[in-house]
Amino acid sequence: MTVQPEASSKTAQASSGATSCLPGTLEHWAADRPDDIAIVDGDTTLTxxxxxxxxxxxxxxxxxxxxxxxxxxxxxxxxxxxxxxxxxxxxxxxxxxxxxxxxxxxxxxxxxxxxxxxxxxxxxxxxxxxxxxxxxxxxxxxxxxxxxxxxxxxxxxxxxxxxxxxxxxxxxxxxxxxxxxxxxxxxxxxxxxVHAEVTPELFEYVESVEEADPQRPGAVTLLTMPMHHGAGPGLCWSSARAGNAIVMMRRFEPEQALAEIERYRVNHWTVVPTMLKRIASLPADTLARYDVSSIRSIRVGAAPVPSTVREWTIGHFGHVLHEGYGATEVGMISHLRPSDMQRKPGSSGRPYRHVHILIKDETGHPLPAGQIGAVWVKSPVVIDRYLNGPPLARDVLDSDGYFAVGDAGRVDDEGFVYLSDRIKDMIISGGVNIYPAEIEAAMITHPAIEDVAVIGVPDDEFGEAVKAFVELRAGASLDAKTLQAFIQPLLASYKRPRSIEFVAELPRSTVDKVLKRELRNPFWKNQERSV
The missing domain is CATH 3.40.50.12780 (ANL, N-terminal domain)
Structure with missing residues (x-):
């Protein structure tokens, strides 16, 4: 079955309140094209x-x-x-x-x-x-x-x-x-x-994001991004607004994804690098079995894209790869078009309209193009507080409305942004954000532990893997298997360390702060990026 909208049912009888339908809403399409397929979820299809x-x-x-x-x-x-x-x-x-x-x-x-x-x-x-x-x-x-x-x-x-x-x-x-x-x-x-005030800047910003990869009439989108990630709901919204079908996969399986692309003639697909890595690792005869020529765009984000993955994707799917950079607190920040992939290797693209990026030094002063510093972003959707929380402090949101996203990077003289490191300790594994402080807070409740430091280390499949360094209390004993069992009810499986290393003493500064960079450096020194 091919999920393409059929001829519009102009004679369909809309509900009595059809005059209340707004363009691009579910009610609009239910009245205008009631019998066209909107959602495919395995064996379930919904018009x-x-x-x-x-x-x-x-x-x-x-x-x-x-x-x-x-x-x-x-x-x-x-x-x-x-x-x-x-x-x-x-x-x-x-x-x-x-x-x-x-x-x-x-x-x-x-x-x-x-x-x-x-x-x-x-x-x-x-x-x-x-x-x-x-x-x-x-x-x-x-x-x-x-x-x-x-x-x-x-x-x-x-x-x-x-x-x-x-x-x-x-x-x-x-x-x-x-x-x-x-x-x-x-x-x-x-x-x-959500933003109650619809300003011209907000409208033009959203328009800029959508124009980067527009939904044409009759397009089909494959959804493999989770619904608890901003990309999942965003893809559902953009498809529904355009009146286009979306194909949902409960769990990502690389060969099944290729089969869905062929079966439903999928045009748009958003992924994390791990998904592309898993497809690239399939046997050559398996890859050759599926027709993926319908793909118009593959958007990748949520984690850095290794150059080898980028080049393989272009080789297999064609020049359809878009790379995006964003943060939950500020929305989508920048977009790297397929035409710039090889001209600007390593870049995360140019900012969307009404998105401004400042690179600041350690004292908070702006740096010129080409110099690496902390990335601060101002956008029409930047938050000023978290849910049920107080206003953000100036070290997070400055007086001009720039938010510290926690990355280190630079901007070149054409406005393209390049990320080089993370200032915050966040780990990105398979496109999922993992926060070391949360893991450390759970692990340190074990009575044998004096201190713990969690970092991300390179992982071929997921980009990063969680690794914990544990310092025990004097005279205490503990092994990794016992500690894993202890934290199992406290942390979701993807947050639990893939490896645990016991050390006599964690490296600390003169003010007793754990120096995570000293723990990370040996693992990242030969990598393309340390992020």
Whole structure:
């Protein structure tokens, strides 16, 4: 089956409130092209009409459970069509959506729920235990299971759909999105990715981002980016706004991705470098088996792209590779076009319209082109505080509205940005942000540990792997296997160190600060970049 929009059904009877449809919304396409396919999720396909009908039903069911405009719906889910239904229902009600990583432990999940003050928790775990434990005693209006989990007090998602055909509801805009990120404190923080004031600068910025890789009528997008990452929802939005189909993969499998590209004639695909590495490692006869000529663009980001991966991708897919640089707190920053890939090797591209980059020295003064320093970014979507938090301090957001993204880099005389290192300690493994301070805070609770330092070391498959250096208390003994078992209930699997090294003493400065650079340097000295 090829997912291409059929001829528009101009004779289709729209709902009684069709005059309330805004262009580019789900309701608009449900009225204009009701029988065209909008979503493919494995064996499940949804037309625009079916998607809109389900979203109406879920919205009314959530209202009956107490949902009100401004409520936060926290969704712990893998990539699946129910996320799209919930997202659309939230837009109809005026709720915010908070997607978060389905691999978080119950302890981590509870923190997100408490910190955000979420009103609803939706999860797709087959075993409800972790979410039951995380939500126990919290003032949630409902806990909803999308998966197979059945337990007392949990509302099955199917029950939200099992209502009489409701009156139509209409969305004015996409729902506010909240993405949890973190920093040197080790505690995740929510970023509200919504801006009430639509200024000309904001409009032109969004237009600039979309024009970098425009969605033409009839295009098909493959979604392999997780929904708790800003790219996942963003791809869903751009496809829906253009009235185009999106093909969702629950879990990324390299050969299956190629099969989906061929089967559905996919045009747009956004990835992290690890996905490209896994495809490149497939046998030559497997790669030759699939027709990928439909691809118009592959956007890669969330982690640095090694030159070998970039060159292989261009060789296999053609000159379709776009590289992006962004941060949750400031939005998309820059874009490297396919035409500049070989002319500007190692660059992350030029800033989008109304995005300004300053490179500052250690005293906070701007540096000229070509000199490396701290990267500060000002954009139309930069935040001034985290969710439920105080205004950001001047060492994070300066008086001119520039945000310290935590990277070191330079800008050349043409305005292209190059990243060379990270100032913050964040690790990027397989495109996922991992925060050492959070891992260290969990590990140091073991009574045998005096201190711990976590760093990222090079990894051929994931870009970086988590490594921990552990200093024990005098007279204490501990081995790596016992320590791994200790932290298992405290940290999601992807955060746990791949390797643990016990040291007599961690390197420290004269003010007793652990010198992580001394730990990192031996691992990164022969790499293309130390980021």
């Amino acid at each position: 625009w009409r079916a998607w809109n009908d389900m979203a109406d039903r879920v919205a009314h069911a959530l209202i009956s459970l107490g949902a009100q405009p401004g409520d936060i719906i926290a969704i712990r889910s893998q990539i699946r069509h129910e996320w799209q239904i919930l997202h659309a229902a939230a837009a109809k009600i005026g709720c915010s959506v908070l997607p978060f990583n389905w691999r978080l432990t119950s302890h981590e999940t509870r923190f997100v729920l408490e910190d955000s003050k979420a009103a609803f928790l939706v999860f797709d775990d087959d075993d409800p235990a972790a979410c039951q434990e995380a939500s126990e005693g919290l003032p949630l209006k409902a806990v909803i299971s999308v998966g197979a989990a059945q337990a007392h007090g949990i509302v099955p998602f199917s029950r939200l759909l099992d209502v009489a055909p409701p009156s139509p509801l209409f969305s004015a805009a996409r729902p506010p999105l909240i993405i949890y990120t973190s920093g040197t404190t080790g505690r995740p923080k929510g970023v509200e990715m």
